[in-house]
Amino acid sequence: xxxxxxxxxxxxxxxxxxxxxxxxxxxxxxxxxxxxxxxxxxxxxxxxxxxxxxxxxxxxxxxxxxxxxxxxxxxxxxxxxxxxxxxxxxxxxxxxxxxxxxxxxxxxxxxxxxxxxxxxxxxxxxxxxxxxxxxxxxxxxxxxxxxxxxxxxxxxxxxxxxxxxxxxxxxxxxxxxxxxxxxxxxxxxxxxxxxxxxxxxxxxx
Numbered sequence: 001x002x003x004x005x006x007x008x009x010x011x012x013x014x015x016x017x018x019x020x021x022x023x024x025x026x027x028x029x030x031x032x033x034x035x036x037x038x039x040x041x042x043x044x045x046x047x048x049x050x051x052x053x054x055x056x057x058x059x060x061x062x063x064x065x066x067x068x069x070x071x072x073x074x075x076x077x078x079x080x081x082x083x084x085x086x087x088x089x090x091x092x093x094x095x096x097x098x099x100x101x102x103x104x105x106x107x108x109x110x111x112x113x114x115x116x117x118x119x120x121x122x123x124x125x126x127x128x129x130x131x132x133x134x135x136x137x138x139x140x141x142x143x144x145x146x147x148x149x150x151x152x153x154x155x156x157x158x159x160x161x162x163x164x165x166x167x168x169x170x171x172x173x174x175x176x177x178x179x180x181x182x183x184x185x186x187x188x189x190x191x192x193x194x195x196x197x198x199x200x201x202x203x204x205x
Contacts, residue, residue, distance in 0.1 A: 123182025
């Protein structure tokens, strides 16, 4: 743990903070409700802080595990690649940007709430893919290593399906906008990454 804190302090703090905050809200319904995103209120300039706090809590253990699993595989490597403040900026700016379409979409829906770090984590995944699209990783139940870019595609397919058919408070819509935010912010900070990405793909082909 000490090595992670030294090499990737921002990702380490976010990882631990998200787990602790989620676990606390599992047994504190009042705090859970106050930290959730309420687009109706946010669209009227109230509880703007929930654009951030909603990304620090999760609906259940499976939701937490899925997001932290993805965070673990990509975030620490990404911070080591792009830098500490750059990673923090990417993460929290994407968290806000990925929620704004939901705020607009549900601005008149008083009963709609959402939560989860999915938008920010999507940004991390797709930023990482720009730098290392062909890096291999194991994903159960797939029995062979798959490239990161394929994981990204599968991730978005799952999120698209969940967005259409899920009946929970998880903001599945944020996945797509988080991915787009991550790509855009990374390219703005490192324009040369586009050429590098294309070279990695064409080289693999």
